[in-house]
Amino acid sequence: MTEFFFFLFAAMAILSAIFMVTQANPVASVVYLVVTFFALSGLFVILDAHFIAAVQVIVYAGAIMVLFLFVIMLLNLGSGVPTDIRRGLARMLAGSVALALIVVLTRLVLGDPGSEALAPSALASVLEAKGAVRALAEPLFNRYLVAFEVTSVLLLVAVIGAVVLARRRAP
Amino acid sequence: MILDFSSNTDYLVALLPEGLLALAAFGILLADVFQRGDRPEPSGAWTAYAAIAGTLIAAAANLWLLLEVDAGPGLVAVDGFRLAANFILLSGTLLALLFAIDYQRRESMHVGEFYALLLLATVGMMVLVAAQDLLLIFLGLELMSIAVYILTGFNRTDPRSAEAGLKYFLVGAFASAFLLYGIALLYGVTGNTNIADVVDRVVTGSAEGEVMLLAGVLLLLIGFAYKVAAVPFHMWAPDAYEGAPTSVTGYMAVGVKTAAFVALLRVFSVQLAPAADFWTGIVWWLAMLTMIVPNLVALVQNNVKRMLAYSSVAHAGYLLVGVAAGTAFGRAAALFYLAVYTLMTLGAFAILSLVAGKGDRHMNLADFRGLGWRRPALGFGLLIFLLSLAGFPPTGGFVAKLYILRAAIDAGEVTLAVTLVLASLLSYYYYLRVVWKMYFEEGADHDVASSNGSFRLGAALCAAGVLLLGLLPGPVLRGFEWAGSDIVGGAAATTAIEAPRPDAPANPSAGGPAP
Numbered sequence: 142m143t144e145f146f147f148f149l150f151a152a153m154a155i156l157s158a159i160f161m162v163t164q165a166n167p168v169a170s171v172v173y174l175v176v177t178f179f180a181l182s183g184l185f186v187i188l189d190a191h192f193i194a195a196v197q198v199i200v201y202a203g204a205i206m207v208l209f210l211f212v213i214m215l216l217n218l219g220s221g222v223p224t225d226i227r228r229g230l231a232r233m234l235a236g237s238v239a240l241a242l243i244v245v246l247t248r249l250v251l252g253d254p255g256s257e258a259l260a261p262s263a264l265a266s267v268l269e270a271k272g273a274v275r276a277l278a279e280p281l282f283n284r285y286l287v288a289f290e291v292t293s294v295l296l297l298v299a300v301i302g303a304v305v306l307a308r309r310r311a312p
Numbered sequence: 313m314i315l316d317f318s319s320n321t322d323y324l325v326a327l328l329p330e331g332l333l334a335l336a337a338f339g340i341l342l343a344d345v346f347q348r349g350d351r352p353e354p355s356g357a358w359t360a361y362a363a364i365a366g367t368l369i370a371a372a373a374n375l376w377l378l379l380e381v382d383a384g385p386g387l388v389a390v391d392g393f394r395l396a397a398n399f400i401l402l403s404g405t406l407l408a409l410l411f412a413i414d415y416q417r418r419e420s421m422h423v424g425e426f427y428a429l430l431l432l433a434t435v436g437m438m439v440l441v442a443a444q445d446l447l448l449i450f451l452g453l454e455l456m457s458i459a460v461y462i463l464t465g466f467n468r469t470d471p472r473s474a475e476a477g478l479k480y481f482l483v484g485a486f487a488s489a490f491l492l493y494g495i496a497l498l499y500g501v502t503g504n505t506n507i508a509d510v511v512d513r514v515v516t517g518s519a520e521g522e523v524m525l526l527a528g529v530l531l532l533l534i535g536f537a538y539k540v541a542a543v544p545f546h547m548w549a550p551d552a553y554e555g556a557p558t559s560v561t562g563y564m565a566v567g568v569k570t571a572a573f574v575a576l577l578r579v580f581s582v583q584l585a586p587a588a589d590f591w592t593g594i595v596w597w598l599a600m601l602t603m604i605v606p607n608l609v610a611l612v613q614n615n616v617k618r619m620l621a622y623s624s625v626a627h628a629g630y631l632l633v634g635v636a637a638g639t640a641f642g643r644a645a646a647l648f649y650l651a652v653y654t655l656m657t658l659g660a661f662a663i664l665s666l667v668a669g670k671g672d673r674h675m676n677l678a679d680f681r682g683l684g685w686r687r688p689a690l691g692f693g694l695l696i697f698l699l700s701l702a703g704f705p706p707t708g709g710f711v712a713k714l715y716i717l718r719a720a721i722d723a724g725e726v727t728l729a730v731t732l733v734l735a736s737l738l739s740y741y742y743y744l745r746v747v748w749k750m751y752f753e754e755g756a757d758h759d760v761a762s763s764n765g766s767f768r769l770g771a772a773l774c775a776a777g778v779l780l781l782g783l784l785p786g787p788v789l790r791g792f793e794w795a796g797s798d799i800v801g802g803a804a805a806t807t808a809i810e811a812p813r814p815d816a817p818a819n820p821s822a823g824g825p826a827p
Contacts, residue, residue: 291451302462
């Protein structure tokens with residue numbers, strides 16, 4: 142059963158990712174990206190990472206993609222965007238690089254004994270004891286509290302930057 | 313006081329300088345909003361003075377940490393290396409603030425956000441030099457970088473500034489991706505982000521996943537190489553430095569470089585020292601290229617700001633020699649070099665910003681004609697900074713290069729040492745060309761504005777520091793030698809030179825006169 146869902150979501154993720162980069166219309170591209178994110182969150186559920194799956198849907202598929210759509214619609218990007226790679230040689234080059242990457246990744250996944258560590262059982266015992274949210278929250282608010290606080294300063298700087306660079310009137 | 317990091321409140325003490333600086337930045341932002349609202353007028357002069365006061369308080373807290381606090385292993389280190397680097401960073405910030413006030417007024421950018429962002433960038437730098445955990449290294453680096461991207465594009469009505477900001481942002485985000493990917497690979501193999509634990513795995517080198525470990529270390533190195541602008545990862549630097557407001561250029565040239573180099577030294581020269589066989593060769597080539605290429609390009613620059621930008625890339629090459637040496641003395645020499653580099657680079661960019669005039673229009677070589685006679689003090693200051701950048705005695709630049717040479721030769725890197733000398737000889741041409749224009753050619757046609765008090769104070773501190781470090785380098789170097797060997801978790805620390813303990817009076821107060 143798990144295997145069936147894995148292949149279902151994996152195929153969905155890969156297919157919609159391919160559709161995303163091949164679509165000429167940016168809005169359609171974004172919609173396919175949303176589908177990819179949903180499929181990925183399905184994969185997270187299979188890995189027992191329920192919390193990350195939920196966050197994936199809420200943050201990525203929800204908030205960020207809506208922003209993407211808004212920006213694309215506001216910029217009024219039509220469907221007439223010319224492709225980046227036009228010359229034959231460049232196409233061949235890009236294609237062969239992509240092919241080489243696929244070959245290398247496939248060999249890694251098939252040949253790597255370490256990938257068993259990522260099997261669903263790796264998280265099961267932790268989840269059994271603490272639940273998905275607590276397993277994540279404990280390191281975040283204990284061991285990595287400093288990192289968490291630095292992140293908050295980082296976000297503040299980003300907000301200040303957005304205001305400074307985008308405000309309408311010069312002082 | 314001894315911290316063991318068993319409770320998170322210990323971090324409040326260990327990160328006291330960073331915390332105080334961040335509080336100063338928040339205070340400036342908040343008070344500025346209440347005072348100015350959204351009226352389009354410059355902020356009060358107090359914003360700059362508050363930032364200066366915040367920097368001084370952070371330096372005092374740093375001194376207190378140095379004298380009173382010891383700590384066990386944690387996410388951040390409380391060791392001499394970090395605190396000495398903090399002094400260099402805070403001196404750089406203080407001087408940059410002193411120089412910025414005049415410039416920001418002139419270009420109508422005198423707003424509280426500028427000073428707050430400058431302080432927050434410094435907080436990021438200080439987190440970066442303290443980090444003992446890959447996660448914190450990434451966060452410190454990003455905090456620093458994002459604040460500096462914004463500062464680069466701060467003058468958004470000027471297309472050059474906006475372009476530089478965008479370019480720097482895109483390349484910087486690309487570099488962060490390298491770093492993050494490297495961290496992800498290391499975490500994937502070791503299941504830990506603590507550098508010491510990662511290093512254990514690198515050293516024991518269990519067969520499975522070794523390729524991933526090496527790839528992770530390599531990506532980490534590339535990420536750092538982007539940040540310190542080492543050739544061939546330097547393409548962004550001249551454009552970003554040239555386009556940024558000149559008050560920011562000096563700061564980013566010294567601050568970003570210092571922080572990234574100290575983190576590079578901590579991760580590679582100390583923690584990854586057991587795996588030196590793997591990375592020394594790469595650093596060797598980076599150093600070689602970074603010494604040769606920018607010096608050649610700088611020869612043909614007619615724009616002084618761009619010339620100084622290439623010169624700053626070349627100095628990264630000299631510093632990389634200190635990294636390649638990989639010894640405690642190499643780290644001490646690099647710290648000393650960074651301190652001198654901070655003073656001379658900030659001074660040179662500050663005088664350039666004054667000569668360039670409103671809108672940064674006069675930055676060509678021809679605009680410096682006769683400057684030494686028309687404005688003797690200004691010309692003499694620039695003379696000192698240029699001679700120091702070139703590495704003439706009796707300036708600090710000479711002594712700093714000498715120490716780097718000694719570290720390289722002690723470590724057996726003779727080829728690098730010879731290249732350093734030859735590259736310096738090459739650089740004489742473009743530094744001395746400016747001096748020639750200043751003293752031996754007649755009159756440029758524009759008037760150079762007079763400087764204000766804080767500018768004169770900053771320039772005097774820089775010049776005095778450069779000369780002092782050139783004439784009496786001993787005490788400061790001894791402080792740095794102690795700092796270079798007082799590092800948490802390094803096997804290299806055992807080769808430490810006899811050096812005073814932190815409670816001894818020898819205070820490695822880095823930037824000479826500043827803090």
